[in-house]
Amino acid sequence: MTETSGMSDSVMTDPSLEMTGKDVDALAEARDSIRPGTRINVTFLGNEDLEMRVTAATAVRDAGFIPVPHVSARRLSSQAELEEFLGALRDRVGGEHMFAVGGDPSEPMGPYASSADLISSGLPKQYGFTQISIAGYPEGHPDISDAQLWEALEQKDASLKEQGLNGTILTQFGFDVDPVFTWIEEVRSRGIDLPIRIGVPGPAGIKRLLNYAKRFGVSTSAGIAKKYGFSLTNLLGTAGPDKMINQLDAGLTPAHGDVKLHFYTFGGMKTTADWIQDFQAKH
Numbered sequence: 296m297t298e299t300s301g302m303s304d305s306v307m308t309d310p311s312l313e314m315t316g317k318d319v320d321a322l323a324e325a326r327d328s329i330r331p332g333t334r335i336n337v338t339f340l341g342n343e344d345l346e347m348r349v350t351a352a353t354a355v356r357d358a359g360f361i362p363v364p365h366v367s368a369r370r371l372s373s374q375a376e377l378e379e380f381l382g383a384l385r386d387r388v389g390g391e392h393m394f395a396v397g398g399d400p401s402e403p404m405g406p407y408a409s410s411a412d413l414i415s416s417g418l419p420k421q422y423g424f425t426q427i428s429i430a431g432y433p434e435g436h437p438d439i440s441d442a443q444l445w446e447a448l449e450q451k452d453a454s455l456k457e458q459g460l461n462g463t464i465l466t467q468f469g470f471d472v473d474p475v476f477t478w479i480e481e482v483r484s485r486g487i488d489l490p491i492r493i494g495v496p497g498p499a500g501i502k503r504l505l506n507y508a509k510r511f512g513v514s515t516s517a518g519i520a521k522k523y524g525f526s527l528t529n530l531l532g533t534a535g536p537d538k539m540i541n542q543l544d545a546g547l548t549p550a551h552g553d554v555k556l557h558f559y560t561f562g563g564m565k566t567t568a569d570w571i572q573d574f575q576a577k578h
């Protein structure tokens with residue numbers, strides 16, 4: 296068997312990972328467990344600055360991976376701030392990928408209220424970014440209506456196509472496969488043919504998973520937890536996405552189009568990378 300032992304034509308082909316600006320040392324530690332050429336997303340959090348974000352993207356590139364820096368529309372205070380970041384990425388990192396996301400501030404901090412505003416500004420393309428990921432929400436979003444989310448997704452798909460850019464939809468993480476299937480089917484029925492990466496949490500402590508779920512409005516219930524592989528009445532121990540991935544793999548058909556995975560590592564880069572290797576070897 297070659298690079299990916301078992302599941303080569305499966306949802307587990309070439310998964311992407313995610314790190315924060317604080318994870319540069321964690322990346323070095325995880326490096327040998329990650330397949331060269333893997334896409335690694337770099338967050339754009341409120342407690343990070345340009346230097347941290349660019350340094351992290353540089354570390355990803357230098358380690359032999361593809362950096363996918365996040366740009367959070369609502370966190371940008373001006374067009375100048377956006378251009379400063381895009382310019383630094385172009386000059387110091389030099390990749391084609393980015394993840395254009397809305398951002399959590401309830402009011403935009405500057406001229407970009409949404410990732411559609413960011414994309415349609417034409418600046419990502421002007422600075423050489425040709426592979427643009429955008430967000431998807433199989434379970435909806437706590438502060439944004441479903442109608443608004445679908446409208447935004449269609450608008451972003453159209454804007455990318457108009458500009459001749461390649462897109463990928465990257466979803467919020469979740470613990471339940473059912474809404475994922477329903478959502479992919481709706482994406483396709485709306486004529487959106489972009490590749491999709493389904494967000495799943497890397498293996499992590501159950502308390503930590505539940506804290507992140509609460510923070511980002513991701514649903515958990517006794518039933519969902521049980522199906523995923525943990526219990527809400529026993530928060531000791533860890534849980535990984537193996538059952539969810541197996542359910543995805545079993546249910547995906549060619550009609551779902553190109554569907555892969557994105558792992559949110561939540562402080563566990565090496566744990567996640569080792570888990571992926573182990574899972575691929577066993578399947």
Ligand SMILES: NC(=O)C1=CN([C@@H]2O[C@H](COP(=O)(O)OP(=O)(O)OC[C@H]3O[C@@H](n4cnc5c(N)ncnc54)[C@H](O)[C@@H]3O)[C@@H](O)[C@H]2O)C=CC1
Nearest residue numbers: 396397398399400401408409410411430438439443447467
């Ligand atoms: N990996 C990450 O960092 C992820 C972050 N998110 C968050 O999900 C939210 C939506 O992101 P996108 O899908 O890119 O939306 P978007 O930028 O495409 O916007 C969709 C619609 O919702 C509105 N909107 C966007 N963010 C909002 C907010 N925080 N509060 C109220 N309305 C908002 C926009 O004005 C627009 O009408 C953001 O808060 C984003 O930060 C979601 C998934 C992953």
Ligand SMILES: Nc1nc(=O)c2c([nH]1)NC[C@@H]1CN(c3ccc(C(=O)N[C@@H](CCC(=O)O)C(=O)O)cc3)CN21
Nearest residue numbers: 315316317318338340399467468503511559561562563
């Ligand atoms: N609505 C929304 N906003 C987001 O910012 C967001 C999502 N959704 N979905 C998931 C991703 C993953 N995100 C994050 C955000 C923060 C850490 C974080 O604070 N990490 C710690 C280390 C891990 C820990 O100790 O728990 C750090 O210090 O960097 C990780 C992932 C941000 N993301």
